[in-house]
Amino acid sequence: GKTDRLITRFERARAAGTKVVALKPARDGRHAPDRIVSHSGREIPAVSVRSLVEVDDLGRANELVLIDELQFFEPELGATVASLRAAGVEILAVGLDRDFRREEFETTASLARAASRVVPLTGICSRCGNEAVLTQRLIDGVPAPLEAPRLLVGDAGLYEPRCERCWIEERGVEERGAVRAGP
Template identity: 35%
Template sequence: MPLNPVASPRQAGRLNVIAGPMFSGKSEELMRRVRRAKIAGVNVLVLSHSLDTRSDLSAITTHDGINIPAVPVGDVESLAEVTRAEDYELVAIDEAQFFGPDLVPVVFDLVERGATVIVEGLCVTFDGGPFEPMPTFMAEAEDVLKLTAVCTICGRDAVFHQRVGTPGLSVEAWEPSATDIDASHVGGLESYVARCREHFAPPH
């Protein structure tokens, strides 16, 4: 007599990372993947941080003005609650650095539950340091796309971005710090510029 079939547990998902400095095309790449998934009939959830007020809170918008609908959330707890509303196959998180290190266990839990998760964000701060949680995600992801911008001085690949300010300004004079998350981290060409390694001038 055959044994009763036992339902196998859901296969673990995948973690995909899109990282780089400002102006490197991270949001455009996230949008491209989301659009492809929707065309394929995948159940997709797109999340953004409500701190990013550069455009309509219910959309992710690139520096060029291209956008896609998104659900804005203000913290990791709210993000986790939204992801539990449905059995999403793909969860895309824009500007993941705004959520801080507490985002890591939530993302890994989604992956273990079978979802493909795309995290997109800055892997480096404006003073050139690692910007968690992106480095942690990059270390454990199945797929990592590291993008570069274009240095506004020489045109070479830019792996950094820096605030527009007075050269030689001391670190103490820059408020808040590079890893404190507030509205000062949201900006465009009026606040930040892309720099290659040679021309990057951190506020030391």
């Protein structure tokens, strides 16, 4: 998935002798603060950052910056990345474009505007096996209410990939976004 692609780029950069740093948001407490770990178990060393000033400082000290879970950074990440790119730093950032409500993450949109290239990746729907473009947040195996807090860091069991059809069916939500009344 997304993080595996980031890890592969890190390994190739290191093998080529490129000065590279991998960054993750400090709020991502799923694994050790000094590691980025993929769902497949691959991992690389990382720096856990709390501010965009840290992103900028670390970026300027390297040739390549890899950013995981970009949606958990401030929306101004796009401006920071644009500044680093103007200084000749290569950037690869991965993350979600929409939240469990299907609403766009401002940070991802901001970064997309600053990017030279955007490569959308999809997953596999955990219900039907089709291409997944959405994320379902679950509480005890049931979709979380759409009114629940937007950001909640979690791993397998809390979030699952969904195709749009399964997301809608599972939530009982019409395509236009209105919630259907129960029986």
